[in-house]
Every structure is written in C-alpha cells, then in structure tokens.
Amino acid sequence: MNFIGTKIINLNRIVLTKFYCYDYLDFNEYASIEEVTRYLTWYKHASIEESKEILNNKFSKYDSSTFRWAIRYKENNKLIGSIDVVRLDKNSESVEIGYVLNPKYQNKGIMKEALKGVSNYLFNQVLINKIYIRCIKENIASYKVMKACGYITIPYFKSENIKGKEVLMIYTYLDRFTYNYLLDERYKK
Ligand SMILES: CC(C)(COP(=O)(O)OP(=O)(O)OC[C@H]1O[C@@H](n2cnc3c(N)ncnc32)[C@H](O)[C@@H]1OP(=O)(O)O)[C@@H](O)C(=O)NCCC(=O)NCCS
Numbered sequence: 001m002n003f004i005g006t007k008i009i010n011l012n013r014i015v016l017t018k019f020y021c022y023d024y025l026d027f028n029e030y031a032s033i034e035e036v037t038r039y040l041t042w043y044k045h046a047s048i049e050e051s052k053e054i055l056n057n058k059f060s061k062y063d064s065s066t067f068r069w070a071i072r073y074k075e076n077n078k079l080i081g082s083i084d085v086v087r088l089d090k091n092s093e094s095v096e097i098g099y100v101l102n103p104k105y106q107n108k109g110i111m112k113e114a115l116k117g118v119s120n121y122l123f124n125q126v127l128i129n130k131i132y133i134r135c136i137k138e139n140i141a142s143y144k145v146m147k148a149c150g151y152i153t154i155p156y157f158k159s160e161n162i163k164g165k166e167v168l169m170i171y172t173y174l175d176r177f178t179y180n181y182l183l184d185e186r187y188k189k
Pocket of ligand 1: 035036037040100101102105106107108110113134135139141142144148
C-alpha cells in the first residue's frame, strides 16, 4: 500500500482536491440540510461556525494516510460535496468510502464520476485491495451509485445503530482484480 495521501484527481465535470479552511460557506450550504444528512452517520451542522470549526480542526488537516476529497464543480469552481475514506484497515489493505453531495448538484451523475475517479486512484496508485461502501437500505440513490460503478452487493442486510436508530445496512465492495480485469475502458473513463 502506498501512503500518498490526497492528491488532485481531475475528472470530466469535477475536480477532486483537498479541503481548505476557506471552504466553510460552500461546506455549510449542504452540511446544514436535514435531508442531506438523513441517511448519514453525522447530524446536520447547526451553524456556519460549526462548519468552520470542523474544517479548521479536522477536514483541512491531512497526512499521508488521509484520503479525503472536496468535490469541486469545474464550471463555477464551487465546493459541492465530498468523497473520502472513512475507515482504513492496514492489515487487509482495505478501505470504506463515504460520500455526500449538495442537493443542487444531485441526479446529474456527479457522484458516479467521483466514485469512479476515487476507485481508480485507490486501486492503482494507493494499491488498495478492496473498497467497501455501505448505505442504509432505503438510500436508493446511494445504492444506485455503487451499482453503476461496478460494486458488488453482499446479499445480507446488517443491522446497525445509526444516530440512535436500528437500521438495515447494505454493504457493497469492489476489489482490485475485478476493477482492473473485469471492468472495461468505458467504466474507467
Ligand atoms: C447519494 C448521493 C451521493 C448520490 O449522488 P448523485 O450525484 O445524485 O448520484 P447520481 O446522479 O450519480 O446517481 C443517482 C441515481 O439515483 C437515482 N435517485 C436519486 N434519488 C432517488 C430516489 N429518491 N429514489 C430512487 N432513485 C433515486 C437517480 O435517478 C440516479 O439514478 P440512475 O443511476 O438511474 O441515473 C446523493 O444523493 C447524496 O449526497 N445524498 C445525501 C448523502 C448520502 O446519502 N450519501 C451516501 C451515504 S451512503
């Protein structure tokens, strides 16, 4: 595994970069919406100050094992979401990814573009063996993103406690072999 941290990933409509302290207004724009955090493990931000604090103390801090990208829309250079490694297991060289997008930019295929770019980076530059993604069973949009990116569904719903509620989770995964040998060039573009 190569601990090369978060490098720029340049894609078609978006560019994935690090988060910076000055991103707080765009960050707050989506992180403060109840609907956006409905299926997430974290609660909506209560104020701009909270978004600022999270950016300053966590999101803008990087080391070689931090893989956290800000998704920026090229057309207006706006921060519109994030995609990041939320769990890293060095022994099995596997990771779990999470993602979120500003609702104004949803349903345009943007997260599929981001997930393909990040999967490629993690498999072929970081040399990760396996990527997992999980979502609450009702989160159809998220599940569709995983499926469209070639992720394989584990046929078992795991019950987990998310924000104090028992929910059923769907797990999907993709491994380096499948990515490099079974998915074709159209996927990798
Ligand atoms: C999940 C999320 C990242 C998807 O991003 P996106 O860029 O809008 O996704 P895409 O446009 O690439 O694809 C979404 C697909 O779900 C579909 N979809 C969207 N909302 C849906 C809904 N409520 N029910 C069923 N399908 C839905 C879209 O039509 C699209 O379908 P398609 O593949 O047939 O075109 C975005 O909805 C989001 O940020 N949600 C809130 C945070 C979240 O839930 N994160 C994931 C946690 S696991």
